[in-house]
Amino acid sequence: MTDAAPLEADKIKLGLLDLTPRQVVLVRKVPVVIVSVLIAFTVVWVLFLADRSWTTATSAGSAIEEPGEFIVTFLNGLTLAGLLFVVASGFTLIFGLMRTVNMAHGAFFLLAAYIAIEIQQNMVGKTRNINPSDVSPLDWFVPAFIGATVVAVLGVIMQQLFLRWNQGQDLRQAIITVAVAVILADQMLVQFGALAQTMVWPKEVVHFFEIFGERYATSRLFMLAISLVVGAALWLWLNRTRMGMVIRAGVDDQDMVRSLGINVAVVFAVAFFVGSFLAGLGGAMGASFAGANVGTDGQWLLNSLVVVIIGGLGSVKGAVAGSLLYGMSIAFAPAYLPANYTFYSIIFTFVIMALVLAVRPYGLYGKEE
């Protein structure tokens, strides 16, 4: 197995193969070509080929014939991408600055969801069958904000107690957060039970509107709007404030920031607060959108991971790109796959990840370490 034999001068080792330089150039282009062909095929498929009645029997017709179905699918993908972005941007912010992979991110999501649901029930005065007409905007925003804040404080406590003094030992930190996630998940099971619970959107956004002959829920657009506000705030914070500047500098070169006399410990705590807050806010949104249940934490940890692996760890831009790609694939795969194969849509996530990693091993916007 020792392939230390001297290489021929005109051969270059690439992966498993020995190649001439010209072949290397060609081989390097293979993934790009494959990806381009697949993208082109997907576009043609969605635009023209998909057909309800034809042999493909997809659940949505082609975009040309049924623009309504296409728009709805697109909006589904876009709104889901918004929620994905809120959650994953918190994850990527923490990682980008501290190299800490917070495996408790999903648990924070679920905890905030449960807290927000509990508070909303108290505010409305009913424990079940809450009607949207009972819920004012305040009854949604206050619980969401409190849930997210509790989780953010919890995140800072975890960081100060368990992660502050072993900074840089990334694997140890990841396993510590795994332990926190396991404890939290188990305690949440005792406290909130194993029944699915949902948070209720405020009555102002719970209705439908017509678009190309299809009905669409306003609440999903409301979710998208919150995500956009969060994204804009995050962008302003990172690009237009002193703290944001320090954080961006810390992502690039932590030692330099430290030697400029900036208190990095405070910056870390703030980043952990914001990152966990975003997980919590996402939790409240997710609880209103799809409900909260045992296992939701693992699901959202996965979602965050997939988004940042596609987009690149530590990059907010990458979180946007990753959320869009992942959200669209979740929305489009079931609608445009042939009906007998829709249960294979999960594999699409995997295919996208594999393709991105084949072309860019550190994600679309990730930096090589």
Added chain:
Amino acid sequence: MAGRQRQIVTVVAIAFLIVLPAFGSDFFIDFVMTRTLMLGIAAASIIFLSAYGGMVSLAQWLIFGVAGFAIGNVVADSGRGLKLGWAPWVGVPIALVVCTLLALVLGLLSSRSTGIYFLMLTLTYAVIGFYFFGQVTTFSGFGGMTGIDAPAFFDDEPKRLYYAALVLSVLVYVGFRALTRTPFGVAFQGVRDDPVRMASLGYNVELHRALAFTMAGFVAGVAGVLNIWWNGQIDPSSISVAPTLDLLIIAVIGGIVHLEGAWVGAFIFLGANIYLRDIPGLGSIGGFVQDRILAEDRFNTVVGILLLIIMLGSPDGVTGLILRLRDAIRGALSRGDDEVVAVPAGDASGSSPPTHTPDHN
């Protein structure tokens, strides 16, 4: 000297395990020791990759489960899945081939990453595997498969399965230890320590990682076969995030830089699961601790706290703790002697955490 000592301890441990069924109860052998051995094999595949390659894999439990699903599809003759109804022994080579090929594909796909990135990548494989078997009803569906028979040889004789697991454990342990001394194994450790230097020496870094991952996948598949014979059923929730993390926890509790730690960790994990509440005094604490930590179903909290304590105090797990204790005792006994305490092969990182990723990767 230390290597010699390690051999003696290993041989004594194996001898003890061989005679154990003579005086252990059937329940203890079947529910604690057999499972310890098979979970130990699976955890050993994590520790092998982590200690010698710097790759902490969360995909081992997926491969472990895939072996079960493969046998289920081939062997079961009713219920969900393919229902081929072939003889139980036929399932074994099929399952092992499937697992090895899967590991090869996943290994090639992730061979360019190590450390924390590898951890996350393999976690996504694990979760996608869970959804795959849940959604793709051709192979299982969320209900899972039951009535998967073990070969008739193991019927009504839990000791036979125990000995099978013991033999395989010894083979895996000896095999991994031997592998690390082969040129491939030494090069693999070189790849862990400095991939750039190894690449410029002409070694194929990605290939070494992918092949090591494939071998670990084969071993995880072996453990998966034992598991399905012991269990007789499998469903997607048994390969979801929680059990995936449990296997990592077993490896970490045992000590993720020592191969022996796999079995130590599995024993502690299962022992705590079954016997924790029988410890005298623990049952009468009462109050919040009783309700939230020591109650019947709160095992995960205990495991989480255990993991947290281990990671905060002794990142190389219980085995690391034992080794340091031994060194401390020996140091106290032989103070002034010029005896050099040799470091075991897998102990290169000492008490530092198992991170082998250099800055430039």
